[in-house]
Amino acid sequence: MTSSSLNTFPVGYEYVNFVNWSKEISGNHILTCYPQNTDELLAVINWAHENKYCVRPVGIKHNWSPLVIANGEDNSNVVLIDLTRKFKNISINKVGEHGYVTAQTGVTMQALLTELEKKKLGFYATPAPGDLTLGGVLAIGGHGTCIPAKDEPLAEFASFGSVSNSVVSLKAVVWDQARSKYELKEFTRDNAESSAFLVHVGRAFISEVTLQVPRNRRLRCQSYVNVVNATIFDRFSPFLMSAIHQPG
Numbered sequence: 001m002t003s004s005s006l007n008t009f010p011v012g013y014e015y016v017n018f019v020n021w022s023k024e025i026s027g028n029h030i031l032t033c034y035p036q037n038t039d040e041l042l043a044v045i046n047w048a049h050e051n052k053y054c055v056r057p058v059g060i061k062h063n064w065s066p067l068v069i070a071n072g073e074d075n076s077n078v079v080l081i082d083l084t085r086k087f088k089n090i091s092i093n094k095v096g097e098h099g100y101v102t103a104q105t106g107v108t109m110q111a112l113l114t115e116l117e118k119k120k121l122g123f124y125a126t127p128a129p130g131d132l133t134l135g136g137v138l139a140i141g142g143h144g145t146c147i148p149a150k151d152e153p154l155a156e157f158a159s160f161g162s163v164s165n166s167v168v169s170l171k172a173v174v175w176d177q178a179r180s181k182y183e184l185k186e187f188t189r190d191n192a193e194s195s196a197f198l199v200h201v202g203r204a205f206i207s208e209v210t211l212q213v214p215r216n217r218r219l220r221c222q223s224y225v226n227v228v229n230a231t232i233f234d235r236f237s238p239f240l241m242s243a244i245h246q247p248g
């Protein structure tokens with residue numbers, strides 16, 4: 001970064017040494033910021049565009065792939081935007097036994113699932129660890145290992161696939177041609193363009209999502225090693241995903 005462009009950087013920043021969970025991906029002295037709200041988020045993204053920098057959202061850094069930074073390469077044109085400090089709001093709207101949760105993507109899965117459980121809501125299939133961000137999980141098609149029993153009916157609002165299956169709407173940072181700048185735009189699931197934002201391997205920027213959530217259930221985890229793959233994958237069908245219901 002040249003010192004002149006640094007002078008116009010719109011929010012506070014620091015340089016961090018990036019290292020992922022397995023310590024296989026690392027990079028030193030990478031420009032990083034922590035926007036407080038969506039105005040600051042957009043200001044940073046538009047600054048990066050004007051100054052030919054590349055913006056990367058970053059969560060807990062638990063991914064094994066070089067999605068956030070190029071491993072060991074020159075990352076001097078990268079701006080990391082860390083949402084884990086300020087983009088953590090959760091709001092729950094219970095409708096009968098199921099409901100909706102609107103959450104900012106810097107929230108951890110642990111915090112999200114804990115709040116849902118207090119309202120007797122919960123997903124059936126989620127990644128195992130709690131210290132992953134919602135944004136990081138959605139970006140890579142994060143999923144659990146749970147599948148329904150044979151002939152088990154799918155509960156309303158439930159899904160056994162990726163967490164992204166439960167997305168009802170999302171807010172993404174997109175280019176506004178008329179205004180020649182990046183803006184935040186909401187996409188509902190019935191918008192054909194929304195599918196590009198459901199699993200994007202970190203090449204989109206999602207600030208907030210609304211997910212439909214079924215009634216919480218106590219699930220028992222048991223390990224078997226005698227089930228053949230054809231039997232398991234036979235259960236991964238479209239029927240593993242409930243219809244998406246827009247909040248009415």
Ligand SMILES: Cc1cc2nc3c(=O)[nH]c(=O)nc-3n(C[C@H](O)[C@H](O)[C@H](O)COP(=O)(O)OP(=O)(O)OC[C@H]3O[C@@H](n4cnc5c(N)ncnc54)[C@H](O)[C@@H]3O)c2cc1C
Binds near residue numbers: 063134136139
């Ligand atoms: C010990 C361990 C166990 C795991 N178990 C499971 C499992 O059971 N099931 C499973 O599916 N996965 C599992 N994972 C993988 C994990 O779900 C992914 O690596 C996930 O992407 C990590 O989230 P993170 O918050 O650490 O994201 P990061 O590693 O920080 O980022 C990952 C990607 O998400 C992008 N991203 C982050 N926030 C946003 C945002 N707001 N908008 C757009 N993109 C964003 C980043 O740019 C990057 O491309 C496991 C990982 C570990 C280390």
